[in-house]
Amino acid sequence: MITWLGFAWTVFAAATVAALSTTLRFMFPNVLFEPKTSFKIGSPDTYELGKVDTRWEDKYGVWIIRSPEGIYALSTVCTHLGCKPSWMDSEQKFKCPCHGSGFYKSGINFEGPAPRPLERFSISLADDGQILVDKSKKFQYEKGEWSNPLSLLAV
């Protein structure tokens, strides 16, 4: 038997739940004004052999390194607590200002509290000959993922 009072309480409870869930959903934006996670960064011959290219570190959060084996995209996020290390050209290492973690040019950690190497992102050649980096696919050394062909662009 449904009473009017019970009905009123049900409506009130439903409206409250609806209002609270709407408020919760409101806190999750639909559109982000953040850089794209997949982007083109010019042709491979604009990257010098043996150099760490820092031109995309502010815009996209990647370092592009060309080694004799090929080109790879390193994440600029320190694996300790998420700060941004800097490339020290004279010392040939990435050094994190927050807690002193150090990484080799390859991304392997060798000093400080960082527990694992920097992550690499998917890198490939687009149809127009430009390098295409996709940050939504990441490769972790400690999981053996750096042998994945998408983690290194042979040139």
Added chain:
Amino acid sequence: MVEEKKEPKKFSLPKLPSFSFKDFRLKTQVGKSMFRHGYSDDEKDRAMTVLTNVFFHLHPVRVRKSGARFGFTWCAGGLSFFVFLTLVVSGILLMFYYRPTVEYAYNDIVAMREHVPFGIMRELHRWGAHAMIITVWLHMFRVFMTGSYKPPREFNWVVGVILLVLTMLLSFTGYLLPWDQLAMWAITVGSNMARATPFFGHEGPGAALLMLGDIPLVHAGSDVRFALLGGRFVGAAALLRFYILHCVAIPVAVVILMAVHFWRIRKDGGISAPL
């Protein structure tokens, strides 16, 4: 006829209109409407003074002599409240000069020191924030050491713990607002902890279980850190969110809980007695 002798008039100051606060309080309609209690200092009037004032009535009508002793309370709770009030006042003043956008935030902070009159206002706010953390911890320590958390005051202890957390969240959210390197990376590191929240953080335990087929429900773009920052990293959205949390959302919650906290002291029998 006898001439009337005129006495020389003595000089006297013109009479000033006299004002008696007591008469104003007890005889005028304005005075009587503002205060509901008498004017004497007997027991009843003193109790009525506390009970009929919206601010005082949160307090106990009577305080034990032992409870009013500085050595027993350290006045740490009262100091916390006092520091909170100075933070509210200085914080509102700072809001007149600060814009929470990536373009202006840092420059406005520098201008507060360099150009704004009484450039110490920002330092007052900052020192006050440090002081409040210290006094709140001292208050908690005192309440613990005097056993004042024991029944019937256990609920008020819980309210106090929530207030402690909110105090620290106020410090945390205020930390980002200068928008310098320290702020940026401190909040980056701090908010990265939210990644590891059980079920609600995308790197936390249990998050991997929440799948719809092979689509993860909790990922970097839908977890609790994302809701806090309004994005995947500390950017413009995070600055605005932390500003709103710092200046509106958390203070409102703190004020409400403080009112409950003070009122419960009275309802739980006043300041506890020494054991």
